[in-house]
Structures are given as structure tokens and as C-alpha cells.
């Protein structure tokens with residue numbers, strides 16, 4: 442969700458693939474560090490205690506529009522609405538993504554995964570990102586939202602245009618993202634107009650009749666919710682699946698554990714979310730002069746919370762640099778924390794579990810294709826060249 446995880450700097454391939462040593466260097470310097478970046482003064486938070494403090498004080502560390510600019514023309518709902526108004530939107534949205542609702546999607550998700558796996562299993566090789574990690578969550582999410590699945594490739598290109606724009610300078614990025622944002626609004630408006638004419642059994646149709654705090658959602662509200670969903674729902678599960686399979690392909694003893702005992706998969710998911718932290722960081726902006734970890738921070742300054750660093754902080758986790766699928770308490774912040782904690786965490790966990798269960802059933806023994814050097818993207822850690830053999 443953040444375009445600024447590491448202060449706006451481009452990282453080298455090794456730091457992208459294995460960011461944990463870089464996180465440690467950051468924490469060793471201080472849990473809170475201030476730096477000048479191409480985007481202005483920024484406070485970078487690598488300590489777990491400090492990260493949780495920021496996430497649980499939205500009145501000082503706001504996620505309003507200036508914190509993250511991803512082509513939106515109004516605040517994204519609910520991410521860029523602070524409490525107390527935020528609570529009203531979550532009251533509407535939480536039940537849609539509650540465990541009981543998510544459970545209803547499991548059979549369909551399993552059928553989708555099995556179909557995708559059976560298309561490649563006999564080939565004894567595949568690009569996991571292209572074959573499974575991208576199509577699975579996109580299909581589940583487009584069906585749920587009510588966007589046409591046959592246009593998935595177009596939607597994926599649009600969200601990539603926001604999250605990974607093919608540009609070099611800050612100015613180029615702003616222009617590209619703004620243009621892509623306009624296209625996303627147009628696509629969503631098209632579907633909203635269709636649903637206004639004829640309602641379907643989907644979330645967009647439901648939103649058009651929903652009330653928040655006694656008021657009907659406006660069409661702009663529906664657009665602002667869907668714009669965020671579009672980005673959050675199409676990218677994060679893909680990135681998480683990439684990170685997990687890339688990890689397992691390179692750690693045969695962990696892979697074997699899951700192949701031997703699938704009941705470990707839910708624990709393994711939490712531990713790999715902690716260790717890999719597919720969303721590397723999130724950003725806030727201060728509403729007043731404040732202080733964090735001994736650092737004074739001025740009003741309206743950016744604060745980048747490095748989730749991956751907090752999740753590997755030795756002050757919080759025993760043997761924080763050991764990946765242990767039997768880890769007992771695992772209160773990582775891979776889904777964020779505080780008021781804006783991820784709305785889609787139950788959906789994400791179900792998709793990840795079903796995908797890992799079915800994959801290991803069909804392909805228990807796999808590794809990276811010989812000679813492949815994995816290329817991770819920054820901030821949201823996708824691995825597009827995830828070539829496997831088995």
C-alpha cells in the first residue's frame with residue numbers, strides 16, 4: 442500500500458530479495474531515523490514498539506490523502522479517512538469480509554486453484570507468478586466485487602500502472618499515476634452505471650443501496666471505496682503468494698514440512714507473512730508537531746513505517762531471524778495495525794491457505810529453475826520471474 446517504504450530510494454536486487462539485514466542495519470542505527478529524501482524530510486520507523494505506536498495514533502499520524510498519492514482525486518475510503526468517521530465505513534465493510542462470509546468463497550477458490558494447477562502440473566515447470574499467484578486472487582476478487590473477470594488482464598495492467606509505474610523520475614511518476622488513476626475511475630464508473638441500470642449479486646450493487654451513519658453512500662463514496670479495493674485486492678495476495686513460494690522453493694526443509702503435514706500451513710502462512718512482510722511499509726503524515734523515539738517531528742511531515750523491520754525486531758521476537766513454522770505467538774503487523782488494520786485479512790488468509798494446500802498436494806517437491814535469480818519488486822514484493830521446476 443505504500444509507495445515510499447524505504448524513503449523513496451531504489452534498492453539493489455539483493456536488498457529487494459533479502460531485506461532483513463537492511464532492516465537490522467536500520468534498527469541498529471535507531472528505531473526512529475530522520476532522513477532527507479527526494480520527496481522531502483521523512484521519518485523512518487523501524488522499531489516494532491514505535492511502529493505500533495504510530496499505527497495506533499491516527500489523530501497524530503494520519504493516513505489522509507497527502508500520506509500516499511496513488512492517482513486518487515479524493516480520499517480513498519476507508520484508508521484515507523481517519524477516526525471517528527472511519528468507524529462508520531468499517532461498520533459497513535467489516536461484515537462483508539468477516540470470516541463467515543469469506544468461508545462461503547472457499548469452495549469456489551479451491552476449484553479455481555485446482556483448475557490453475559491442473560493446467561501446469563504435467564509440464565513439470567511453470568512461472569508460478571503468471572500461472573497461479575496472479576490469476577487466482579484477481580479472479581476471486583473481481584468476482585466478489587462484480588467487475589468482469591474477462592477484463593482481468595486490463596485491470597492488472599492498470600493497478601501495476603499505479604503500484605509499479607514504468608518511469609524513472611518523480612515528475613514522470615506523478616504524471617503516469619494520475620493518468621492511470623483517471624482510467625481506473627472510468628472503468629469503475631462504467632460498472633457502477635451498469636449496476637445502477639441493473640443490480641447484480643455483487644458488492645458494487647450492494648454499495649449502491651448501502652447506508653453509512655444513516656446516510657446513503659454517494660456514488661463518489663462507492664467509487665472511492667472501489668478504487669482502494671481495486672489496488673488492495675488485486676496486488677497484495679499475489680505478492681504474498683510469490684514471496685511464500687519463492688521462500689519455500691529455496692528452503693527444502695520448510696517445503697517438506699508443509700508437504701508432510703498440511704495442518705502446519707496456517708502457522709507457516711503467519712510466519713512467512715512476518716518474515717517476508719510482502720507489504721514492506723505504510724506511510725502516515727503528522728497532524729501536529731510531535732515526537733517519536735526521541736526524534737522531534739514537525740507538522741505535516743511524512744512518517745514511513747517499515748513493517749518488515751518491525752516484524753523482525755529482536756526486541757519483540759525470540760530468534761527473530763529464524764523462520765519457525767511452530768512459532769507460538771505471532772502477532773506480526775504484516776496486515777498493519779490500529780484502526781486501519783487490513784480489511785481483507787480473512788479473505789487473504791483463506792486464499793493463501795487454499796492455494797498452499799492444493800499446490801503442495803499436487804506438487805510436493807519443487808525448486809527454482811536452474812540459474813534463476815529472483816527479481817523482487819519494491820514496497821509490494823512481487824516476484825514476476827518465479828520460474829519453478831519439479
Ligand code: HEM
Nearest residue numbers: 519520673674677678681723775776777781783784785789
Ligand atoms: C496478504 C495479503 C494482504 C496484505 C499483506 C495486506 C496488507 C495491508 C496493510 C499493511 C494494510 C494497512 C495499510 C495502512 O495502514 O496504511 C492494509 C489495509 C487494507 N487492506 Fe489489506 N492486505 C492484504 C490483502 C487485502 C485484500 C485481499 C483486500 C481486499 C479487500 C484488502 C483490503 C484492504 C483495505 C480496504 C485496507 C484499508 C483498511 C482501512 O483503512 O480501514 N487487503 N492491508
